[in-house]
Amino acid sequence: MASSWPPRTHARTHAALAIMHAAVCPALQWMVADYTKFTPGNKPQPNFLRIIEQIPGFTDTADVTPVLISQLNWPSYNIPYLRSIFNASGYPAMVAKYGAEYTYESNSRALIFARNVSLVTDWMSARALLRYNNYLHDPLAKGDPITGSISSRGDFRTPKPVAFGGVDTKVTSMRGSMGPDFDLRVFAESGPTHDQLPFFAWSGANGAFASVQHTLVPAEFDFDTVMFEM
Structure with a gap:
């Protein structure tokens, strides 16, 4: 680092x-x-x-x-842009087998970014894009709460929920990262997205995570965005 x-x-x-x-x-x-x-x-x-x-x-x-x-x-x-890495990672075979969802240009996230990026005008709208998951209603998501939206929520996968997905969001800007002493200002939010979906709780997903140990980790992630200055 x-x-x-x-x-x-x-x-x-x-x-x-x-x-x-x-x-x-x-x-x-x-x-x-x-x-x-x-x-x-x-x-x-x-x-x-x-x-x-x-x-x-x-x-x-x-x-x-x-x-x-x-x-x-x-x-x-999460899909390589550089052709050398794309090929070495085996993506061409996955595209041949499963189709556009394994391409860099035409997977669900790529299409959602292309459609929604014009809505970004400030840090709050940037945060909203990065935490977007409307898999139940967005046709580009194809009903997939993991790869079908920008911020994954594996606990909504059916029939087998998984404790997997986006765990936080950080947003900064040129002004926020280039203070007089190279101070860094970041807007951050802990936990999986809960903009279009309920917040994550270890007791959720119909008890699928009842046996998962989460010592010193909150039982629920119902947090707001916080500004950090470093």
């Missing part, structure tokens, strides 16, 4: 540091925004936004600033 908060480090350098220390990491995508390459009101310069994707034994990186400029957002949803 030594390279994860480099306020004066360029994106390309950060990517190189991440690759050096990626040997024991699982499958991940890191996104690095270099604010020295962006002035509000102007297009970002090349290498403003660089991603690093990694699987055990292999890491790749790319400048995705042109994509950001083209679609005005960069979504990330």
Whole structure:
């Protein structure tokens, strides 16, 4: 994690540091925004936004600033963007077997991001998008509370609920991350989403989690968004 908060480090350098220390990491995508390459009101310069994707034994990186400029957002949803990682992870075979839900461009989350991102105008609407799960009523979700929405709720899966899903949300901005002393301001909410669904409780899901140990973990996650300054 030594390279994860480099306020004066360029994106390309950060990517190189991440690759050096990626040997024991699982499958991940890191996104690095270099604010020295962006002035509000102007297009970002090349290498403003660089991603690093990694699987055990292999890491790749790319400048995705042109994509950001083209679609005005960069979504990330658990499917590799870089073709090298996509292929090495076995996704082509999954696409052939199961269809579009395993593609980067046409899975449910990709389509929901593309449809809803224009609604984001401030931190509250960004938070709402990141915690969105309307699987019961959104046709893009296809009735799936896990992969069918932005923030998963595995406890609503039928017939076998699972204690799996999005566990929190953090939102910041350029202004919030670039204070005079590189202070960081983050809006965060603990627990699975409960915007369109009831809040998560270990006693829920018809008792499916009755035997799950959750020592020092709240029995219910009915929390509001809180601002942190660091």
